[in-house]
Amino acid sequence: MxxxxxxxxxxxxxxxxxxxxxxxxxxxxxxxxxxxxxxxxxxxxxxxxxxxxxxxxxxxxxxxxxxxxxxxxxxxxxxxxxxxxxSRALELEISKIKQYLELDKFGIRTPYTVAASGKEALVEAARHFPYRTFITKHNRAGKGLGVHLFDNVAELERYVFGPDYEESVDGITLIQQYIRNEDQFITRCEFIDGKFYYAVRVDASEGFQLCPADACQIGDRYCPVGEKAEKRAKFEVISGFNSPLIPKYEAFLQQNGISFAGIEFITDTAGVAYTYDVNTNTNYNAEAEAAANVSGMKxxxxxxxxxxxxxxxxx
Structure with a gap:
């Protein structure tokens, strides 16, 4: 059967x-x-x-x-x-480097990123990084693993050679351009069978929760979108969402054997969208879906x- x-x-x-x-x-x-x-x-x-x-x-x-x-x-x-x-979808799931390189093929902007293996190489990369404020993240991550915000190289150096340093499971850490969003939110687009299903607005004012089904909170200091704002719904399905990114995302998914995914982007103060994560084991927020009368799992x-x-x- x-x-x-x-x-x-x-x-x-x-x-x-x-x-x-x-x-x-x-x-x-x-x-x-x-x-x-x-x-x-x-x-x-x-x-x-x-x-x-x-x-x-x-x-x-x-x-x-x-x-x-x-x-x-x-x-x-x-x-x-x-x-x-x-298997190609899995290959991209476990490497943000490969995600970004593939997204670039479809004209999808990603944050400026440098990859480093080893503590000395990580600090050296930061010394030559073109942005003073930056974040780190693990290449093989999920759940916001390894995401930290730094205002200068000295801060990074203290962290890297200190007792709280978290090494990526694959040994590769990314230094990435800090994207400031004034309204403190990111957008996650959900795709089912390779086609756009809906977009959800994710409040990032109290931390950066990458997965809507798993508590992945990290402190404001480590949040790529900044300081606290008024309390609001953490997840909200956006009615009538449309974006020129959608056909590019769909083409990217089709080319890479991805049927189900959540793709996240953040918009900076100038209105420029940066795509920073493709999640191929996507989950959905029950409360947000109930309010919008949709169900990703169904x-x-x-x-x-x-x-x-x-x-x-x-x-």
Whole structure:
């Protein structure tokens, strides 16, 4: 029997998707790929495979889940299985460097960024960085890992050689242009089956929460968009959102085998948009969706059901 197989490593993130699949009666099975085994001489099961592997898996003690998943995806793709969020999608998920280089191909502006491996190289990169104020972030991250704001190189040097330094799991740290947004918000565009679904406005006045389903708060000092503002809804679906970025995002997703994703951008004081994150294991905020009468997980479940029907029709 063909099923929708969901590849993941975080039980808490799949709860709403499980509910949506059950509600719509979609046959499914969850593959938690923190650990496991597969026989290269065997055929994979028939069905549709939805990859939700996360770049932040190591923060949940699932250090090698992405590496293992990459090989499972290679096995599935070798046998011609339908994979939604392919091995290329995973490659971009775990490297912001590769994300930015690929976004650039589609004319999508990203913040000025320098990559460094090693503490001395990181400080040296900061000394030659063209912007006085800058942030750091991990190349393989998620959840805002490694995001810190610095006003000068001396601050960075104290942090890097101090007891609180967080090294990226892949050994690469990015120094990135600080983008100031006067209204203290970022915009996250959600895509389902490679097409724009909706955009959500994310309040960043009390910290920078990258994932709407997981508490990823970091202090104001480490927030790329600045100081506190009045209390407001953390997430709000934007009615009638439109942007010239949408067709560029869709082309980027199609070219890179990404079916489901959230893409985040921030607009500076001059109105220039900078795209800084592509998340291929996207989650949704239940409160914001309820207010807008939309459901990302139900739409994903419907999409998986449609792909399954095509699989059955093709035999």
């Amino acid at each position: 063909s099923k929708a197989y969901i590849i993941h490593e975080n039980e808490s993130w799949i709860v709403p998707l499980r509910s949506a699949l059950e509600e719509l009666g979609v046959p499914h099975e969850f593959w938690h790929l923190h650990e496991g085994k597969f026989d290269l001489s065997e055929q994979p099961p028939s069905g549709v495979f939805y990859n939700r592997m996360s770049a932040s898996s190591h923060s949940r003690n699932h250090r090698y889940a992405p590496e293992y998943t990459a090989n499972v995806l290679a096995w599935l793709e070798h046998h011609g299985r339908t994979v939604l969020n392919t 739409e994903i479940a419907r999409t998986l059901s449609q792909y399954l029907k095509k699989e059955i029709e093709l035999g």
